[in-house]
Amino acid sequence: xxxxxxxxxxxxxxxxxxxxxxxxxxxxxxxxxxxxxxxxxxxxxxxxxxxxxxxxxxxxxxxxxxxxxxxxxxxxxxxxxxxxxxxxxxxxxxxxxxxxxxxxxxxxxxxxxxxxxxxxxxxxxxxxxxxxxxxxxxxxxxxxxxxxxxxxxxxxxxxxxxxxxxxxxxxxxxxxxxxxxxxxxxxxxxxxxxxxxxxxxxxxxxxxxxxxxxxxxxxxxxxxxxxxxxxxxxxxxxxxxxxxxxxxxxxxxxxxxxxxxxxxxxxxxxxxxxxxxxxxxxxxxxxxxxxxxxxxxxxxxxxxxxx
Amino acid sequence: xxxxxxxxxxxxxxxxxxxxxxxxxxxxxxxxxxxxxxxxxxxxxxxxxxxxxxxxxxxxxxxxxxxxxxxxxxxxxxxxxxxxxxxxxxxxxxxxxxxxxxxxxxxxxxxxxxxxxxxxxxxxxxxxxxxxxxxxxxxxxxxxxxxxxxxxxxxxxxxxxxxxxxxxxxxxxxxxxxxxxxxxxxxxxxxxxxxxxxxxxxxxxxxxxxxxxxxxxxxxxxxxxxxxxxxxxxxxxxxxxxxxxxxxxxxxxxxxxxxxxxxxxxxxxxxxxxxxxxxxxxxxxxxxxxxxxxxxxxxxxxxxxxxxxxxxxxxxxxxxxxxxxxxxxxxxxxxxxxxxxxxxxxxxxxxxxxxxxxxxxxxxx
Numbered sequence: 161x162x163x164x165x166x167x168x169x170x171x172x173x174x175x176x177x178x179x180x181x182x183x184x185x186x187x188x189x190x191x192x193x194x195x196x197x198x199x200x201x202x203x204x205x206x207x208x209x210x211x212x213x214x215x216x217x218x219x220x221x222x223x224x225x226x227x228x229x230x231x232x233x234x235x236x237x238x239x240x241x242x243x244x245x246x247x248x249x250x251x252x253x254x255x256x257x258x259x260x261x262x263x264x265x266x267x268x269x270x271x272x273x274x275x276x277x278x279x280x281x282x283x284x285x286x287x288x289x290x291x292x293x294x295x296x297x298x299x300x301x302x303x304x305x306x307x308x309x310x311x312x313x314x315x316x317x318x319x320x321x322x323x324x325x326x327x328x329x330x331x332x333x334x335x336x337x338x339x340x341x342x343x344x345x346x347x348x349x350x351x352x353x354x355x356x357x358x359x360x361x362x363x364x365x366x367x368x369x370x371x372x373x374x375x376x377x378x379x380x381x382x383x384x385x386x387x388x389x390x391x392x393x394x395x396x397x398x399x400x401x402x403x404x405x406x407x408x409x410x411x412x413x414x415x416x417x418x419x420x421x422x423x424x425x426x427x428x429x430x431x432x433x434x435x436x437x438x439x440x441x442x443x444x445x446x447x448x449x450x451x452x453x454x455x456x457x458x459x460x461x462x463x464x465x466x467x
Numbered sequence: 468x469x470x471x472x473x474x475x476x477x478x479x480x481x482x483x484x485x486x487x488x489x490x491x492x493x494x495x496x497x498x499x500x501x502x503x504x505x506x507x508x509x510x511x512x513x514x515x516x517x518x519x520x521x522x523x524x525x526x527x528x529x530x531x532x533x534x535x536x537x538x539x540x541x542x543x544x545x546x547x548x549x550x551x552x553x554x555x556x557x558x559x560x561x562x563x564x565x566x567x568x569x570x571x572x573x574x575x576x577x578x579x580x581x582x583x584x585x586x587x588x589x590x591x592x593x594x595x596x597x598x599x600x601x602x603x604x605x606x607x608x609x610x611x612x613x614x615x616x617x618x619x620x621x622x623x624x625x626x627x628x629x630x631x632x633x634x635x636x637x638x639x640x641x642x643x644x645x646x647x648x649x650x651x652x653x654x655x656x657x658x659x660x661x662x663x664x665x666x667x668x669x670x671x672x673x674x675x676x677x678x679x680x681x682x683x684x685x686x687x688x689x690x691x692x693x694x695x696x697x698x699x700x701x702x703x704x705x706x707x708x709x710x711x712x713x714x715x716x717x718x719x720x721x722x723x724x725x726x727x728x729x730x731x732x733x734x735x736x737x738x739x740x741x742x743x744x745x746x747x748x749x750x751x752x753x754x755x756x757x758x759x760x761x762x763x764x765x766x767x768x769x770x771x772x773x774x775x776x777x778x779x780x781x782x783x784x785x786x787x788x789x790x791x792x793x794x795x796x797x798x799x800x801x802x803x804x805x806x807x808x809x810x811x812x813x814x815x816x817x818x819x820x821x822x823x824x825x826x827x828x829x830x831x832x
Contacts, residue, residue: 161783169758174801178691181816188817192810194675195827250807459673
């Protein structure tokens, strides 16, 4: 046992300070369900609303807040106009699978790449997601749009900074716009997005270059953060999955002493085997992301536990 | 400002990890009121009845409270910390009526509790304390429970916490017995237990169960309110008064002559108090550039004195412990924030949470 400094600890940056939350009052708009479901609580809040109504009218009703009401004699009671505004609540973005965020979704292609990872065919990935979610009890529809979802695209000037960039998608601005989701269960207010290669180009403002590098995990974090800004009358849940870019993980065998025809056939067999392994690894990694999301939906009570 | 009155050095238990000196001295009523008159500063003052076992002096508690109520405009609030074995319904009823808050010591799982919190004959006290806990929570559901974790019982930590929750506890303050024989293996065991408890506490938030768990919630608060000091401001926020009337900067210092900062008769020796305060506040060179320096307990004078024998030195066990708990607590908070958990957000970010929570309880009753 010893005394040891942690100069680079960044563990606490994943949640805000109170000063930061004061600039995002919508975070407190949604009350715990046990408060909302308590009729006695609602009645007492209503009573408070009556006693504080004159002040509430005088205040800017567009600036919802909870005033401090501790033991201080000049403390204010909570602004109950928030209780009415609470109908519009911040969305919930399901936590992504940590092992995927740590290890998957990164790869490079072109002359800089020694052993490029493999993209999954997008339709195959979407079908896998659909199968898993429907097995869990969701009723999915394709291409459902939600208005005013924040689209987390990278601005062109940011894209310019990337090394090797020759061009970038134009017109990408961070802001609310309709987003078309890959799968959605509108009844349960569950919307999922799979970040495939073409999404990367659209949302990351990706350059067209002989050397491409991808970081889907970073993009997924950005997308999740942006979706978290969405507010609606119902509790909306977003799931974000991303291309795992599975590493092939197959050693190239040495082919010696073979005739040219044998070498060609062996090479072809090897490529076929490598493709199969890559595909299976990618499917397995994506499946784990989706099952992690399903587990979250079960904890939230959105889908039933397995029988 | 809090004043901790050590009403007696006597105790009816013989807990194996107790740091207190087991004497026979009792505080007199005159000493108590003299200390309050000299030391209780400001319009509001907390009086904490402490020991030994303070419930051995029940009559004195009520007498001191009666006297305090004759002192308006100064207002007092009161708390007693007890081992629970003398806590009966009559005392609880009177405490409820007079506004005396009761905090109870309970170490969780029976085996962990009975290994250390024992009668003078060595028998465990868990059964007696369980009865007291049930009585207390019936009358005051949010009463704080104080749990001490010993290295020998680190593996029973999570189980003990869950058991206390099952018994109705909703406010749990956990202290490590840093003076115990901690080893690397015991710390690794403790880390595993904390990881289990992180999942358990996440579930508390998801299910919107009210439960304050100090190892996590206190550390999360240190991130949410970075402007708040992690210093206890030794000798300034709290003063301990020994049975003989000597004044000390905190409870672990009681009885140590070299740390006395005055007497009930003469009042606080400001020069001495300032000297000890400044010594404790000095930045610890071994903590310079550590990212946790402003969040951890490295300035707890009591802990440093207990574990290293000096105010100026940090215990390696404490450092290991803080490096172990902070990442788990921060990760838990991050998960809850990412999912915009309403109970988490309101508990930690809504200044009105205590009032809203109280309204909910009122509404439910």
